[in-house]
Amino acid sequence: MFSVLVAYFLLLVSDATVVLDVNTTVGESTVLPCNLAVPATIGLRNLRFSWQDERKYVLYSFNRGRERPEYVNGLYRGRVTAFPRDMIVGNISVTLQNITLEDNQKVFQAYAAVLDSGGTGGYILPLREICQITLHVAVAYERINLAVNEDTRTAVCTHRGFPKPLLTWRLQNLSDPQHFLDARDVHTTAVQDPQDHLYSIRSTADISGGPYRSIICLIHNPTLNVTLNTTHILNKGGAERSLPGRTAVLILAAVVLNLS
Ligand SMILES: *[C@@H]1O[C@H](CO)[C@@H](O)[C@H](O)[C@H]1NC(C)=O
Ligand SMILES: *[C@@H]1O[C@H](CO)[C@@H](O)[C@H](O)[C@H]1NC(C)=O
Ligand SMILES: *[C@@H]1O[C@H](CO)[C@@H](O)[C@H](O)[C@H]1NC(C)=O
Ligand SMILES: *[C@@H]1O[C@H](CO)[C@@H](O)[C@H](O)[C@H]1NC(C)=O
Numbered sequence: 001m002f003s004v005l006v007a008y009f010l011l012l013v014s015d016a017t018v019v020l021d022v023n024t025t026v027g028e029s030t031v032l033p034c035n036l037a038v039p040a041t042i043g044l045r046n047l048r049f050s051w052q053d054e055r056k057y058v059l060y061s062f063n064r065g066r067e068r069p070e071y072v073n074g075l076y077r078g079r080v081t082a083f084p085r086d087m088i089v090g091n092i093s094v095t096l097q098n099i100t101l102e103d104n105q106k107v108f109q110a111y112a113a114v115l116d117s118g119g120t121g122g123y124i125l126p127l128r129e130i131c132q133i134t135l136h137v138a139v140a141y142e143r144i145n146l147a148v149n150e151d152t153r154t155a156v157c158t159h160r161g162f163p164k165p166l167l168t169w170r171l172q173n174l175s176d177p178q179h180f181l182d183a184r185d186v187h188t189t190a191v192q193d194p195q196d197h198l199y200s201i202r203s204t205a206d207i208s209g210g211p212y213r214s215i216i217c218l219i220h221n222p223t224l225n226v227t228l229n230t231t232h233i234l235n236k237g238g239a240e241r242s243l244p245g246r247t248a249v250l251i252l253a254a255v256v257l258n259l260s
């Protein structure tokens with residue numbers, strides 16, 4: 001499954017270095033994009049480039065037509081591939097595979113030089129930093145749990161995710177279903193698991209206003225820029241539980257997992 005959720009976000013372009021953010025998901029592969037501005041196609045025998053992280057550990061090294069795996073740090077061995085067919089037009093992108101949370105917030109730098117094809121030992125492009133990419137890694141969503149107690153008029157929403165999810169509540173007006181209100185009296189806590197680094201978020205909301213048709217818990221992942229929601233259809237309309245003429249119908253919680 002190659003459903004990589006990648007976002008290339010241009011932050012700053014200077015003469016010296018292109019600075020980018022790349023957002024991706026644990027377990028995926030992602031391209032670290034980088035292009036040399038070269039006037040024409042270049043001979044691979046004249047190209048030198050390498051990628052390293054902020055600790056100077058080498059991901060990939062290419063010198064005058066040959067890959068140099070002996071320079072690659074064990075952290076990246078077998079995880080990085082380049083594109084020799086694209087290199088001749090100055091595309092020195094590489095693919096990083098098997099992304100883990102250990103890769104989150106790493107800063108990858110690409111350095112390159114193009115030698116003069118005349119064999120003079122001179123440079124068309126002297127060695128310099130071409131690209132700097134900050135990698136943001138998220139964990140794909142797990143389910144949201146939403147439990148509602150209509151007698152105590154409270155709703156509890158829980159979720160585990162990375163990075164720290166942003167949780168919001170919406171209450172749907174019973175008589176005006178197009179209209180949503182923010183829940184009042186919300187208490188949200190987030191605790192990070194030291195083992196797997198996931199955040200456990202738990203939020204309680206007061207649903208004593210109303211009457212409401214449903215309550216929705218929304219979870220936003222800032223790295224993937226995706227919002228997931230779960231809806232609970234309120235059986236008794238929240239506060240107005242004893243409205244005359246309304247039959248207590250058991251409505252099962254409609255759980256809508258939005259993965260789009
Ligand atoms: C990458 O992940 C695949 C599938 O999970 C696995 O088979 C492979 O050994 C991993 N490669 C590396 C270098 O970690
Ligand atoms: C560079 O090559 C990679 C791998 O083929 C490709 O994904 C990317 O679009 C290329 N970039 C440009 C600007 O051509
Ligand atoms: C729900 O909508 C109705 C009709 O627009 C409005 O009168 C009522 O105040 C709304 N209820 C809440 C709790 O906002
Ligand atoms: C990428 O992730 C970072 C960190 O969570 C976030 O600030 C940024 O907005 C994300 N970029 C996009 C395009 O979603």
Ligand SMILES: *[C@@H]1O[C@H](CO)[C@@H](O)[C@H](O)[C@H]1NC(C)=O
Nearest residue numbers: 007009222223224225226227
């Ligand atoms: C997140 O996605 C929304 C649309 O779903 C878009 O309007 C917004 O610009 C995106 N944010 C970032 C940081 O890319």
Ligand SMILES: *[C@@H]1O[C@H](CO)[C@@H](O)[C@H](O)[C@H]1NC(C)=O
Nearest residue numbers: 170216218228229256258260
């Ligand atoms: C919840 O997700 C559904 C399914 O994608 C979407 O249609 C709906 O607009 C979302 N609700 C809110 C309040 O964002």
